[in-house]
Amino acid sequence: MARFDLNDDGVVVIVGSGAGGGTLGNELAQRGIKVVILEAGARNEIQDFVNDEWDSFAQLAWKDMRTTSGNWQVAKDFPNLPAWIVKSVGGSTVHWAGASLRFDEHEFRVRSTYGAVAGANLLDWPITLAELEPWYAKAENKLGVTRTNGIPGLPGNNNFKVMEAGARKIGYKEVHTGNMAINSQPRDGRGACLQIGFCFQGCKSGAKWSTLYTEIPKGEATGNLEVRPNSMALKIEHDAAGKVTGVVYADADGKTQRQKARVIAVAGNSIESPRLLLNSASNLFPDGLANSSGQVGRNYMRHMTGSVYAVFEKSVHMYRGTTMAGIIRDEARNDPKRGFFGGYEMETLSLGVPFMAAFLMPGAWGRSFTSAMEQYPRMAGMWLVGEDLPQETNRITLDPKVKDQYGLPVASVHYDDHPNDIAMRNHAYGRGAAVYQAIGATTTFPTVPYPSTHNLGTNRMSAKPRDGVVNKFGQSHDIKNLFVSDGSQFTSSAACNPTLTIVALAIRQADHIAGAMQRKEI
Amino acid sequence: MREVDHRAKLNRRIFLQGAATAVPAVAIGASTGLSIGDAFAEGATTLSPSTLKTLVKVARDIYPHDFLVDSYYITAIKPWDGKAAKDPAVKTLIEDGVKRLDQDAQDRHKMPYAQVPWESDRIVLLRGIEQTAFFAALRSDLVVSLYNQKDLWPKFGYEGSSFEHGGYIHRGFDDINWLPKA
Numbered sequence A: 001m002a003r004f005d006l007n008d009d010g011v012v013v014i015v016g017s018g019a020g021g022g023t024l025g026n027e028l029a030q031r032g033i034k035v036v037i038l039e040a041g042a043r044n045e046i047q048d049f050v051n052d053e054w055d056s057f058a059q060l061a062w063k064d065m066r067t068t069s070g071n072w073q074v075a076k077d078f079p080n081l082p083a084w085i086v087k088s089v090g091g092s093t094v095h096w097a098g099a100s101l102r103f104d105e106h107e108f109r110v111r112s113t114y115g116a117v118a119g120a121n122l123l124d125w126p127i128t129l130a131e132l133e134p135w136y137a138k139a140e141n142k143l144g145v146t147r148t149n150g151i152p153g154l155p156g157n158n159n160f161k162v163m164e165a166g167a168r169k170i171g172y173k174e175v176h177t178g179n180m181a182i183n184s185q186p187r188d189g190r191g192a193c194l195q196i197g198f199c200f201q202g203c204k205s206g207a208k209w210s211t212l213y214t215e216i217p218k219g220e221a222t223g224n225l226e227v228r229p230n231s232m233a234l235k236i237e238h239d240a241a242g243k244v245t246g247v248v249y250a251d252a253d254g255k256t257q258r259q260k261a262r263v264i265a266v267a268g269n270s271i272e273s274p275r276l277l278l279n280s281a282s283n284l285f286p287d288g289l290a291n292s293s294g295q296v297g298r299n300y301m302r303h304m305t306g307s308v309y310a311v312f313e314k315s316v317h318m319y320r321g322t323t324m325a326g327i328i329r330d331e332a333r334n335d336p337k338r339g340f341f342g343g344y345e346m347e348t349l350s351l352g353v354p355f356m357a358a359f360l361m362p363g364a365w366g367r368s369f370t371s372a373m374e375q376y377p378r379m380a381g382m383w384l385v386g387e388d389l390p391q392e393t394n395r396i397t398l399d400p401k402v403k404d405q406y407g408l409p410v411a412s413v414h415y416d417d418h419p420n421d422i423a424m425r426n427h428a429y430g431r432g433a434a435v436y437q438a439i440g441a442t443t444t445f446p447t448v449p450y451p452s453t454h455n456l457g458t459n460r461m462s463a464k465p466r467d468g469v470v471n472k473f474g475q476s477h478d479i480k481n482l483f484v485s486d487g488s489q490f491t492s493s494a495a496c497n498p499t500l501t502i503v504a505l506a507i508r509q510a511d512h513i514a515g516a517m518q519r520k521e522i
Numbered sequence B: 001m002r003e004v005d006h007r008a009k010l011n012r013r014i015f016l017q018g019a020a021t022a023v024p025a026v027a028i029g030a031s032t033g034l035s036i037g038d039a040f041a042e043g044a045t046t047l048s049p050s051t052l053k054t055l056v057k058v059a060r061d062i063y064p065h066d067f068l069v070d071s072y073y074i075t076a077i078k079p080w081d082g083k084a085a086k087d088p089a090v091k092t093l094i095e096d097g098v099k100r101l102d103q104d105a106q107d108r109h110k111m112p113y114a115q116v117p118w119e120s121d122r123i124v125l126l127r128g129i130e131q132t133a134f135f136a137a138l139r140s141d142l143v144v145s146l147y148n149q150k151d152l153w154p155k156f157g158y159e160g161s162s163f164e165h166g167g168y169i170h171r172g173f174d175d176i177n178w179l180p181k182a
């Protein structure tokens, strides 16, 4: 395993080891480029994972202080937990369910397709689906996505079978066990899914793709990648010419270190990435790095989300097997006749009893709540995930009062639902309930959004520097050797889950960085 | 289908045998719970036994599950004694909260909270303090400390950790047998 010197200014430093950072790190290492990944979390491996919701949360989740504001439900229910994401090597790919979908063509061209929507800060991506298709293909192959590359779909569990039966009954057509980054058969040195049912707690069979046990060890095996866990990046430094030169970070003992760098890529997920850029403000860049547009931290998207749980007369045991075991895609199209722009996916979801108690009706108590809990074995559930519109005022800022353990301002997350999000959520609640009622659900529960698992848009891509933070390769408009490599690059959120797109962009970015380094442009 | 909680069947049998046989079972459940409760409350170091017993009652009223005996609520409430011992602010929060609740009960029903006989009347009292820091602290702790007890999961038809059993691939992940044919 490589160890690079703190003063080695030839390395690429990546902040974060998740979907974006972990993939980029391996892709660069494979191309012979020296890489240091700084990861704030510890290195928990497969054998460390626990099939226990709260214990796993304590082990893996990002629990450092954050604050919230805005009219979104999460600010009321979980004021200091705006997002449910990971602080551990592998990032949120340790937690993720594995749904791996491509954007639709129109989802890269939202401004052109939807027009000017009041209150929304719509912009077309500087890339098209056609440009990204070859990279999507590489990403699907890397992740081993089911129903691509000749890989069969996963078998449907009870929760899926219930959703499928209801969906067919009301005439939905595109219903299947998903495009999942979960092995339905052994592949890439990893076994097939054992239907353990704790996908959100870290997959103990390794069937589900995570950078932790795919990209990272592969990169390390080249001798070009060093991953430093328990290393929290605090500030990015630059020289008088405005080029970034290194990252100041706190090591496992809380001691401050400085890693020099030739190129820096930020991939801390959409709350921490803008926070780091803002916390790196200097005399030359008083509003934070890469922020001449003022767009760093803005246009925060978290998807229109919600869930529907339904109770039946007989048992379902939805928790058995893959958490996200199948999908209905019929509502994913853009059809403004429904009263909103964009579309949404319906994906099975289950929570165990401990999380169900916390998330079914946050804050509720008394018999209506406990009666719902007592139906647990007879419940089926789905998650609703759809496009939310970027708004300039939905943003990550530095909290004026609250500081973290290193004395730096914490991220404050402001989010207001757009009327389009609310109209879509209400539509989705209705359709979700209809699916289950069609096959005899006795009760349905429209469940409010959980803390955000998808966090996007806070360093967005734009053709013109004044509209966003990075160009079509995730390279900052202002600073040539500073890149953004995670979901914060997204110009729009699309209906589907984001990670396949994050990975496709990271592979493409690796190609670009390697080329630019070779040409001595950076 | 492989069922987890067999009470479903059991209850039906009790029902068929008639209500008379069911009563003793319920009564035994309740009295066992109470005696455990008393012992636990006497052993407390910081909070008074009556405060703790009231908290257990409040816990059941917040999350009433009639198939759970008091021992589950006691397990959920017990740590407050230790938290109060460590932090005087917690001790005050809890003691003042219970005092207020008992006062409200005295005003309305001429008896302390724990003795108000009907749940519906106690719920009215709880609604009256729903916005207080005491209630918020108690409820948000309880939603974890009650539902995170492994030995109550089977009663909710939940099986907990599955990896050591090889997952559900051979244990009923797709054993549903009552759906209409598509």
Ligand SMILES: Cc1cc2nc3c(=O)[nH]c(=O)nc-3n(C[C@H](O)[C@H](O)[C@H](O)COP(=O)(O)OP(=O)(O)OC[C@H]3O[C@@H](n4cnc5c(N)ncnc54)[C@H](O)[C@@H]3O)c2cc1C
Pocket: A015, A016, A017, A018, A019, A020, A021, A038, A039, A040, A041, A084, A085, A086, A087, A088, A089, A090, A091, A092, A093, A095, A096, A097, A098, A099, A100, A200, A231, A232, A233, A234, A267, A268, A269, A270, A272, A273, A276, A324, A453, A454, A455, A485, A486, A487, A488, A497, A498, A499, A500, A502
């Ligand atoms: C429960 C759950 C289920 C999900 N299911 C799906 C799904 O089915 N499909 C899908 O597409 N997506 C899913 N997601 C979302 C997916 O996990 C994320 O989109 C993806 O992992 C984001 O990648 P990222 O690189 O932006 O950030 P992450 O993967 O979150 O990685 C960021 C890493 O950066 C580290 N970091 C942050 N700040 C610093 C700093 N200052 N210094 C050092 N390190 C830092 C963090 O600790 C973290 O490890 C799910 C997420 C969750 C939580």
Ligand code: SF4
Pocket: A182, A192, A193, A194, A195, A196, A197, A198, A199, A200, A202, A203, A204, A205, A206, A207, A208, A321, A322, A323, B167
């Ligand atoms: S259900 Fe499959 S993918 Fe999910 S944790 Fe289990 S083995 Fe892994």
